[in-house]
Amino acid sequence: MQRSSSILIGLTLVIILVSNTGAIFPASSINRINAIAETKTPKIKIVASFFPIYEFVKRVGGDKIDASVLIPVGAEPHDFDPTIQQIQNAQTAAAVVYNGAGMETTWINKVNPKFVIDSSKGLNLLSTNGPEIHAPTDPHIWLDPILVIHQVENIRDGLIEVDPKNAIYYKNNAQSFIGQLKSLDVAIRGNLSSSNCAKRDFIAFHNAFGYFAKEYGLKQHSIHEGLTPEGEILPQRLVEVVQLANKIGINVIYSEDLIDPRSAQAIADEIPNGKVIVLSPIEGIKPQEQQQGIGYLAKMYQDLSDLEEGLQCKKS
Amino acid sequence: MLFEIFQYGFMQRALISGIAVAISCSVIGLFLVLRRQSLYGDALSHVAFGGIAIGLFANISPIWMAFIVSISASLGITKLRQSTKIQADSAVAVLLSSGLAIGVVLIGLAGGFSLDLYSFLFGSILLISSQDQAMILIITAIVLVIMYKIYRKLMYIAFDEEQANVSGIDVTKLNYLFIVLASVTVITSLRLVGVLLISSLIVIPNITAVMFGKGFKKTALISIIIAVLSVIAGIVISYIMNLAPGGTIVIISVAGYLTTIITKYIFNRINGTSIKMRLEKTSSN
Numbered sequence: 001m002q003r004s005s006s007i008l009i010g011l012t013l014v015i016i017l018v019s020n021t022g023a024i025f026p027a028s029s030i031n032r033i034n035a036i037a038e039t040k041t042p043k044i045k046i047v048a049s050f051f052p053i054y055e056f057v058k059r060v061g062g063d064k065i066d067a068s069v070l071i072p073v074g075a076e077p078h079d080f081d082p083t084i085q086q087i088q089n090a091q092t093a094a095a096v097v098y099n100g101a102g103m104e105t106t107w108i109n110k111v112n113p114k115f116v117i118d119s120s121k122g123l124n125l126l127s128t129n130g131p132e133i134h135a136p137t138d139p140h141i142w143l144d145p146i147l148v149i150h151q152v153e154n155i156r157d158g159l160i161e162v163d164p165k166n167a168i169y170y171k172n173n174a175q176s177f178i179g180q181l182k183s184l185d186v187a188i189r190g191n192l193s194s195s196n197c198a199k200r201d202f203i204a205f206h207n208a209f210g211y212f213a214k215e216y217g218l219k220q221h222s223i224h225e226g227l228t229p230e231g232e233i234l235p236q237r238l239v240e241v242v243q244l245a246n247k248i249g250i251n252v253i254y255s256e257d258l259i260d261p262r263s264a265q266a267i268a269d270e271i272p273n274g275k276v277i278v279l280s281p282i283e284g285i286k287p288q289e290q291q292q293g294i295g296y297l298a299k300m301y302q303d304l305s306d307l308e309e310g311l312q313c314k315k316s
Numbered sequence: 317m318l319f320e321i322f323q324y325g326f327m328q329r330a331l332i333s334g335i336a337v338a339i340s341c342s343v344i345g346l347f348l349v350l351r352r353q354s355l356y357g358d359a360l361s362h363v364a365f366g367g368i369a370i371g372l373f374a375n376i377s378p379i380w381m382a383f384i385v386s387i388s389a390s391l392g393i394t395k396l397r398q399s400t401k402i403q404a405d406s407a408v409a410v411l412l413s414s415g416l417a418i419g420v421v422l423i424g425l426a427g428g429f430s431l432d433l434y435s436f437l438f439g440s441i442l443l444i445s446s447q448d449q450a451m452i453l454i455i456t457a458i459v460l461v462i463m464y465k466i467y468r469k470l471m472y473i474a475f476d477e478e479q480a481n482v483s484g485i486d487v488t489k490l491n492y493l494f495i496v497l498a499s500v501t502v503i504t505s506l507r508l509v510g511v512l513l514i515s516s517l518i519v520i521p522n523i524t525a526v527m528f529g530k531g532f533k534k535t536a537l538i539s540i541i542i543a544v545l546s547v548i549a550g551i552v553i554s555y556i557m558n559l560a561p562g563g564t565i566v567i568i569s570v571a572g573y574l575t576t577i578i579t580k581y582i583f584n585r586i587n588g589t590s591i592k593m594r595l596e597k598t599s600s601n
Contacts, residue, residue, distance in 0.1 A: 239324060
């Protein structure tokens with residue numbers, strides 16, 4: 001008798017808990033509806049595929065859109081597979097913006113959204129030089145500011161198509177962001193110029209900087225030869241990278257912010273004055289950085305100064 | 317050739333830590349095999365995986381979280397086994413799946429981890445840092461010293477638990493101690509061969525050694541020699557043929573096991589025929 005009554009109490013507790021959590025969500029969405037009703041202008045819902053695209057979308061869309069990101073910003077976006085909830089969320093959006101160039105090939109077709117904006121539309125893409133993973137093209141266009149200008153223009157045009165009445169607003173936002181990208185380009189071009197830096201070669205963690213290297217006349221090597229940073233590293237590859245670094249006379253081995261840095265460290269240990277520096281492929285951002293308001297441009301300037309050190313550039 | 321391979325620091329560290337882990341795994345493994353708990357190492361490593369996921373999720377050092385979680389889970393399951401009399405293999409199944417489940421759920425909750433989980437699943441013997449190596453050597457030394465002190469009693473328990481209890485050995489306490497040592501060994505070895513391959517280092521050298529049919533001490537020694545040789549051969553061959561080192565070590569030790577079976581079979585056949593011939597000779601006389 002006592003046991004059955006305690007079970008009953010337990011069940012009641014569970015029911016109360018469940019119904020409470022159920023009640024919290026509708027309440028918050030009611031709040032949001034109220035907030036929207038107050039401003040009188042409903043924001044259009046835009047879902048971006050992963051971090052840099054999300055930021056580009058926010059910069060162009062400003063406060064006229066309600067932007068969210070499909071791949072969590074702290075996660076490695078290669079080989080990502082969305083959950084059912086994420087797909088449903090994307091389907092309710094007015095538009096889904098993605099990087100393109102093969103980055104989201106594995107899942108973008110599953111989402112089947114109302115409207116898609118392919119930010120890589122019209123770009124000349126590089127073909128892969130490593131083993132093919134998903135796509136025959138190198139997706140890392142967001143690391144080249146010149147290509148990002150095109151991405152921003154594609155996003156701007158897409159948003160105007162979805163929401164024509166705010167066209168001027170989107171154009172102005174895009175214009176000011178493009179201005180910042182242009183000054184980023186000038187800074188990189190100047191600081192990494194061949195007259196300023198002793199070296200032209202750098203060893204990245206994976207082949208993320210193909211477009212960047214081509215744009216600024218550098219030569220990219222990498223620890224992981226493929227276009228994704230995963231997989232167990234093989235013994236001869238470690239030796240090859242050590243020998244390569246010694247041959248081209250560089251002492252900085254780059255790791256990334258979202259992966260295990262130990263293979264870069266194992267290589268750096270074998271090089272005279274070897275050193276590991278993080279060179280972010282900006283495929284995501286750590287939650288702490290996001291809270292501090294660090295965004296795409298700040299990360300790019302950080303990469304620039306990391307490259308200045310690795311390429312032995314004169315400090316300006 | 318050998319000299320060329322081991323001029324690199326990461327190859328030296330792989331060799332030294334690999335040998336240390338081979339020794340401690342084969343010593344712990346011998347008792348696990350004798351106690352018919354061959355898969356316990358596997359279960360512990362999966363629990364450790366859950367611990368690593370908790371560590372990554374809560375932003376606490378994953379390896380220390382793995383220690384805490386697997387030691388407490390293994391003590392808990394030992395307690396459960398004693399009080400509810402569930403079978404050892406069922407206990408292993410519970411541990412294994414719950415550890416993995418925690419890991420998988422947390423990975424889902426976090427929306428994927430930034431850290432390369434692959435390196436925990438398959439290990440990365442080449443990427444051992446000097447600090448990792450120091451930790452592995454110290455822990456191996458501690459485990460071996462304690463095992464040397466208690467191996468007689470453990471042997472007694474492994475062969476006849478009730479008799480050991482009657483003769484005044486504190487079976488419960490020793491069982492707990494052994495499980496803690498096993499957990500510590502498994503987690504220390506985790507970064508080298510990974511969650512999925514660890515039980516091979518624990519089990520295969522021992523079942524190979526048992527086939528030689530020697531006494532306890534000799535079997536333990538043979539097992540250690542087999543484990544160490546597989547690690548050395550695995551590292552050298554993986555370098556020469558450019559293969560994943562963890563998997564190569566396991567394949568070498570499995571190959572050693574199969575070779576022993578075949579050799580023993582042929583040996584028995586030859587011995588058998590010679591006995592037969594002798595018998596025929598005596599009968600014809």
